[in-house]
Amino acid sequence: MWPLVHTGVPPSPLILLFFFLPVPDMDMDPERFRLPGGYVAHTPPPPKRLPRHRPGEQFLKGPIPCSWLNAAARCSGKAFQVAMALWQVAGIRSDPRVRLPQKHLREMGVSPGSARRGLVALEAAGLVAVERSRHSSPWVTLLDAPGFQNSSEEGQISLTVQQVRGNTPPGIGVEPLLGQNGDRGDAER
Secondary structure, eight states: OOOSSOOSSOOOHHHHHHHTSOOOOSOOOGGGGOOOGGGSOOOOOOOSSOOOOOTTOOOOOOOOOHHHHHHHHTSSTTHHHHHHHHHHHHHHHTOSEEEOOHHHHHHTTOOHHHHHHHHHHHHHTTSEEEEEETTEEEEEEEOOOTTOOOHHHHTOOOOOHHHHHTOSOTTSSOGGGSOTTSSOSOTTO
């Protein structure tokens, strides 16, 4: 662009011509630039429900605990893809003990070496137990996420939402949470 500082060199004749050209009509109609109706992009309305798998198409069966998913997502490498493939096969077979699904992993773009490293990462995180054997795919058992205690195994009483909110009839098992006077233990307010 032509510098604003005068350098002593005269401007090009084309630049001077630009300043003497007629100014276009300022009564422009913006409608001239609108596309015809057939060319306007139409966005479809958002779907009313979540996408579903088609008949014969593979799917991921749940529910999968969020604590388990979060722990798997924090693992390195392709561990999360390995975890999803394990849950897919476990959901289809309704069994927490499955073989490492090499076919599903290939479809996800996970190489055998990455799958092995991902399985080691899941094992180190305490999410799976692995039984390795020579020249065959390992058996993998899906475990509870670390820090999660199953109340039925520990002999603890689990409270329902109604019990926690206080909608439980007296004598149903929430008394240990209450103080001596039936308050919530903070009587000295």
